[in-house]
Amino acid sequence: MDMTIATNLIDICAVSMLLLSVLSMTTLRMAPLIRLFSYQSLALGLMAAIVAYSSDNPHIYIMCVLTIGIKTILIPRILYYVLERVEVNNEAKLAVGVPGSLILSGALIILSYFITEPLLATLETMERNCIAFSMSVVLIGLLTMVSRRKAISEVIGLLMMENGLFLGALAVSHGMPLIVEVAAFFDVLVALIIIGVFIFRINRSFHSMDVTNLRRLKE
DSSP states (O other): OOHHHHHHHHHHHHHHHHHHHHHHTTOOBHHHHHHHHHHHHHHHHHHHHHHHHHHTOTHHHHHHHHIIIIIIIIHHHHHHHHHHHHTOOOBOOBSSHHHHHHHHHHHHHHHHHHHHHHHHTTOOSTTTTHHHHHHHHHHHHHHHHHHBOBHHHHHHHHHHHHHHHHHHHHHHHSSOOHHHHHHHHHHHHHHHHHHHHHHHHHHHHHSSOBGGGGGGGGO
16 A cells, blocks of 8 residues: 555544544533444544554554454443443533533644644654544543543543544554553453443432432542
């Protein structure tokens, strides 16, 4: 594959991930929020496939398969299952509203470019332009966590942050060592199972997934 074409395809995947993160800040229901995370994970998997093909690095194909299989298919199914079982309001309220969330997202993107600009000059990989996108996705994922009140939406914010970290790993060094990547995916699955148990317990105790109810534990 021509290097210019590969670079353009990689940039398209990275931009798609960032746009999906921003779009998630406008979503007021949890089911579409889960769907956006699935699409973002698919874009990350496609990017991994392009990097693996263009750099002739076979172990990145494993990351591609794991990303699409676990994050695009398995994890969204688990989240949909949890959402159906808890039987609560499907709304994913924003603490600062949609306009405020979009303004904050734009500010975080600008901040990411300022922070990563000195680093770009030191990298020679064709994915180096994705560094700013990676930090932007991580920061917007963090914003998702702090601006949402429902437990599932906070889990999705955490998973989006993890997608941003993997994007950064691809951009800096063509991926982490294989054993680290596989361990990271299993860590995500274990963490998701544990968080799912906590969500069920929160819903059973408070009949809601609103984590602000946990403040009652202080009393």
